[in-house]
Amino acid sequence: MIDYIFTSILVSLVFVIMLKYLYSSKTKLPLPPGPFPLPLVGNLFQVGRKRPHAALAKLAQSHGRDLMSIRFGTRLVVVASSPNAASEVLKTHDRMLSGRFVSHPIRVKGSLLHNVSTAFLEECDDNWKSVRTVYRGALFSTKALESQVSLREKKVKEMMQHLVTKQGKVISIKGVVFVTALNILGNLLLSIDLIDFEGKGVGEELREYLRKFTAAGGILELADLYPILGVCSSDVQGTYKKLMGLFDKLCAVWAGIIQDRRNKSENQPSADAVDFIDALVKNGFSDKHINALLVEMFGAGTESTTATSEWMLVELLRNQQALQKLRHEIAGVVGGKDFVKESDLSTLPYLDACFKETLRLHPPGPLLLPHRAVQTCEVMGYRIPKDTQVLVNMWAIARDPKIWDDASSFKPERFINAKIDHKGRNFEYIPFGSGRRICAGEPLASRFIPLAVASFIHKFDWILPNDMDPAHISMDEILDITMFKKDPLLVIPKLRKRGED
Secondary structure, eight states, X not given: OHHHHHHHHHHHHHHHHHHHHHHHHHHSOOOOOOOOOBTTTBTHHHHOSSOHHHHHHHHHHHHOSSEEEEEETTEEEEEEOSHHHHHIIIIITTTTTOEEOOOGGGGSTTXXXXXXXXXXXXXXXXXXXXXXXXXXXXXXXXXXHHHTHHHHHHHHHHHHHHHHTTTTSOXXXXXXXXXXXXXXXXXXXXXXXXXXXXXXXXXXXXXXXXXXXXXXXXXXXXXXXXXXXXXXXXXXXXXXXXXXXXXXXXXXXXXXXXXXXXXHHHHOTTOOOOSHHHHHHHTTXXXXXXXXXXXXXXXXXXXXXXXXXXXXXXXXXXXXXXHHHHHHHHHHHHTTOSSOOGGGXXXXXXXXXXXXXXXXXXXXXXTOSOEEOSSOEEETTEEEOTTXXXXXXHHHHHTOTTTSTTTTSOOGGGGTTOOOOSSSOOTTOOTTOOGGGSOTTHHHHHHHHHXXXXXXXXXXXXXXXXXXXGGGSOOOEEESSSEEESSOOEEEEEEOOTTOO
C-alpha cells in the first residue's frame, strides 16, 4: 500500500514537471534569429577575425537586421544592427544591458585590472559611479574643458612648429598626433610632458607598451569561447601574464609621481587638486586603482584620437573638393593668423561636418565595447538570457543605405544643418556609444581632433610620397579594440604662404 502511494506521488510529480516544461517551452520567448551555428565553433568561421564588424553586418542583412543571435564557440552573442535595436539596447533596456563583458583572463583571481578601470568594471555600481564622477569633475566637465583650452592650443602649436622643421620630409601623421595627444593627457593627468617629437622623454616607451597592451586585450580567448575551460585554468593562453608584464612597465613611468602626490597630500591636505592624480589621491583611490585608470586613460585617449585624426586627413586628401571647401572656410574665419584657435571651431560648420562624417565611416570602436545582460530580459520580442554578450554594430548602422544616402561615400554636406550630434541621442549615429556606458572622453576628443586637423589644413599643403594619386591610398582597416588604418598615412608637409586660399 505504501509502495503504491509512493509510486502514485512520484508519477504525479513527474507529470507536473513535464507539464511545466512543455508549457514553459511554448511560452518562453525565442532567441533572436541568426545563422545556424556549427558544433563547437559556432559561427566563428562566418565572422572571421580581420573585419568582424563588416562580416556581422552582412550576416545581419540575411538573419536579423534588428537583433541577431550568433555563437562564438559555445557562447551566445546578440548583435544589434539597426537604430531601433541600438535604442532598445542602449536606452530602453540600458539598465538591464549595461553590464560589461570582461574577458576571462582579466577576471583571474587577484587581477589588478578586473573591476577597477571603467573598461573592466562589470557592473554600473557605486565604484563605477565614483570613477565617472572624478572623470567628469577633473577632466570632462564644461568647466574643466574650458580651463584646458590654453594647454590644447599650446600643444597643437608645438605640433605645427615641429612640422615646419619637417618640410619636404616624409612623416607619419599618426606618429605626430600621438605625441601631441600623449602630452596633452600627460599634462592633464600628471602635469608633465612625456615625450618630444623625436620620441625621447620619460615616457619614450609608452607608445610601444600601450599599443601592445591594447592589442593583447583584443586577443580571441578560448576561455571566452568555451567557458568550461575557465574552470580548468585561470589563464589558459597566458594573456593575463602578458598584460601584467606590460602593465608593470607602464606604471613604472608614473610610480614616483604618485608617491610624491601622496606625500604632498599628507603634508598639505587642504591644497587644491592640480591634475587628475591629485584628484584621485584626494578622493582616496589606491595605487592599484590609480594605475589601472591611468593605463585606461592613456590607452583610450591616444588610440582613438590618433586613429580618427589620421582617417579624417585621409578622407580629405582623397576628396579634394571637400578639402578645398574646408580650406576656404578656415581661411574665412582664421584669416592670416598663424594658428587656429579653439574658439574658432564654433564658426567652422564644415569642419564639424567633416569630423562627423569621418566618425560615421571610421568609428574608432565599430562594435563599441561589448555589453552584457545583467539579467534575463525581453528586447523587441526576443529573450536575452543573463550574461549574454551584447554587441552594437555602429559600423553597420552608420553605413546602412536604408538610412544614409550614398552610404559608403565621404559627404560631409549630409551633416550641414542636420540636427544630429554624437552625444548618444541619435541612434543612427552613435560613434561614442550611448547610455550609461557612453565614452567619457567624447567631450575632449570632439575638441582636440577638429583643432588638430584644422591646423593641418590651414598651415600646410600635404603631398604624398612619389607623387601618389590620393585615390590610390589604401583604405584597409585593422581592428583589435580600435579600428586603425592598416598602412599608416605617410605624407610630406609643405608650408603654405600666409593668406593663401
